[in-house]
Amino acid sequence: MLFLSVVPRSATSYLVCSFGYRRHCIDTHNNSPHYSYDHQQIASSTDPMASSPTDDQPPFSLDSYHVSKQYGFMLPEPLAELPPYYQPWMDIAQCVPELIHSHALRARIHQMPQLDPMFLQKYRELRLAHLALAVMTMGYVWQEGETGIVKVLPRNLAVPIWEVSQRLGIPPIFLHGDGVLTNWRKRDPEGPFDIENMELLLSLPGGESMEGFFIVTMMVEKAAVPGLNAIPVVINGVRRGDANMVTRALEDIAQAIGSMTEKLSLMHKHVDPGTFYGTMRIFLSGWKDNPCMPEGLVYEGVQAEPVRFSGGSAAQSSFMHCFDELLGVSHEPQSGAFLTRMRDYMFPQHKRLIQDISSSPSLRQYVLNQDSDPLTTAFHRCVSQLVALRSYHINMVSRYIVVPAARARQLRAQGQGCVKNALSKAPKALEETGTGGSGIMSFLKTVRDRTKEASQPTPKADS
Numbered sequence: 001m002l003f004l005s006v007v008p009r010s011a012t013s014y015l016v017c018s019f020g021y022r023r024h025c026i027d028t029h030n031n032s033p034h035y036s037y038d039h040q041q042i043a044s045s046t047d048p049m050a051s052s053p054t055d056d057q058p059p060f061s062l063d064s065y066h067v068s069k070q071y072g073f074m075l076p077e078p079l080a081e082l083p084p085y086y087q088p089w090m091d092i093a094q095c096v097p098e099l100i101h102s103h104a105l106r107a108r109i110h111q112m113p114q115l116d117p118m119f120l121q122k123y124r125e126l127r128l129a130h131l132a133l134a135v136m137t138m139g140y141v142w143q144e145g146e147t148g149i150v151k152v153l154p155r156n157l158a159v160p161i162w163e164v165s166q167r168l169g170i171p172p173i174f175l176h177g178d179g180v181l182t183n184w185r186k187r188d189p190e191g192p193f194d195i196e197n198m199e200l201l202l203s204l205p206g207g208e209s210m211e212g213f214f215i216v217t218m219m220v221e222k223a224a225v226p227g228l229n230a231i232p233v234v235i236n237g238v239r240r241g242d243a244n245m246v247t248r249a250l251e252d253i254a255q256a257i258g259s260m261t262e263k264l265s266l267m268h269k270h271v272d273p274g275t276f277y278g279t280m281r282i283f284l285s286g287w288k289d290n291p292c293m294p295e296g297l298v299y300e301g302v303q304a305e306p307v308r309f310s311g312g313s314a315a316q317s318s319f320m321h322c323f324d325e326l327l328g329v330s331h332e333p334q335s336g337a338f339l340t341r342m343r344d345y346m347f348p349q350h351k352r353l354i355q356d357i358s359s360s361p362s363l364r365q366y367v368l369n370q371d372s373d374p375l376t377t378a379f380h381r382c383v384s385q386l387v388a389l390r391s392y393h394i395n396m397v398s399r400y401i402v403v404p405a406a407r408a409r410q411l412r413a414q415g416q417g418c419v420k421n422a423l424s425k426a427p428k429a430l431e432e433t434g435t436g437g438s439g440i441m442s443f444l445k446t447v448r449d450r451t452k453e454a455s456q457p458t459p460k461a462d463s
């Protein structure tokens with residue numbers, strides 16, 4: 001069972017999973033400090049770094065949040081193989097698209113041995129195990145599309161994904177943290193981190209478009225890194241009252257957000273809208289607010305009652321939440337509640353970073369008090385870049401969801417449901433509700449419009 005506890009937060013109440021595990025140690029490999037995830041102690045102790053920063057505390061740093069200076073929220077050097085005992089998982093996980101194509105995945109999973117996750121000891125092993133089990137879970141549930149849906153995840157998959165999720169502090173479903181943050185390797189290990197040199201460890205149906213979707217998203221995550229590294233500089237600059245330091249760091253953030261938008265535009269080249277809408281999207285869908293699975297899913301061997309979890313979405317990516325909190329973006333209650341809920345789908349360390357940025361001294365107030373032109377300009381540039389990124393994303397959502405959804409409806413109305421076109425087979429249930437419904441555009445526009453308001457002298461008050 002997932003237990004959620006409410007902990008106080010600066011402005012609103014904030015939900016966190018109570019099974020978050022957070023410890024870290026620094027690896028000075030290559031003389032550049034980054035996190036040695038494998039050596040981290042996976043224990044349920046309280047992290048002394050988790051308390052709110054005060055003036056007598058050391059400078060704010062990203063060191064205790066599983067953020068890499070080089071890769072940001074992405075896991076540095078993810079493992080591609082598990083210990084041999086877990087080979088039966090990897091054998092299936094590596095062939096999920098093919099097994100779905102031949103309608104054989106469920107049968108293969110039924111024959112899979114019941115393996116005990118207790119032999120997974122390293123943090124990177126847990127991350128790969130979660131990715132592999134989550135890919136199998138999505139494939140198992142959606143193998144037959146929205147007609148032939150299962151209500152029960154079999155125990156040989158349900159028990160291990162549940163246990164691995166508990167140890168990582170994340171939900172037992174496919175997440176942005178699986179498909180993007182854990183799912184990469186360089187073709188040439190010495191080569192650059194660019195789209196041509198990247199490949200996925202595991203995939204879902206959709207061929208090159210699915211691969212492009214995850215890899216382009218990785219590029220956006222990577223482009224955020226200089227902005228992420230500038231966040232502690234902003235916070236420390238505000239604490240010290242050093243306006244020049246804050247101004248320069250904000251300029252870095254604005255530039256990073258601009259290059260994230262550039263990377264986002266790669267989606268058009270690498271992902272086909274019809275394939276995204278007709279084939280890929282259902283495999284990213286969850287069993288919460290999904291009319292196909294109103295009750296949720298039973299995790300056999302874990303509990304008898306069905307449970308509901310949202311599917312994978314880049315709304316679970318932490319960088320936007322970090323920038324929003326830093327810049328003091330105040331979301332409208334309903335969309336804010338959705339975004340806050342998405343934080344329960346992040347790794348606990350990343351969620352804690354967002355929380356700690358939120359409880360650091362207000363940058364916005366500092367900018368207003370200083371009344372310095374360069375500082376105000378740099379702050380406004382960050383806000384307008386964030387607005388531009390969100391506007392660009394809205395256009396993309398229109399191309400990948402709104403337009404294909406209209407076309408799919410048209411094809412169905414014309415009775416061309418059996419045409420050999422991925423769109424004609426697109427799931428109907430996601431058209432109107434949940435993460436894929438008509439509410440999407442108004443949600444995204446509200447989020448974008450409230451971002452604009454961060455530049456105004458007085459933020460909007462919600463009743």
Ligand code: HEM
Pocket residue numbers: 216217220221264267271276312313314315316317320390393396397400401434435436440444447448
């Ligand atoms: C084909 C590409 C994409 C599509 C169709 C798409 C679609 C969506 C949809 C439907 C939502 C609404 C919430 C939900 O349903 O989960 C959403 C939210 C969001 N997406 Fe995307 N997305 C795409 C790519 C990306 C990428 C590459 C990023 C950045 C890494 C991104 C970042 C976000 C964020 C941060 C939100 C939360 C709303 C906000 O903060 O503005 N999306 N996306």
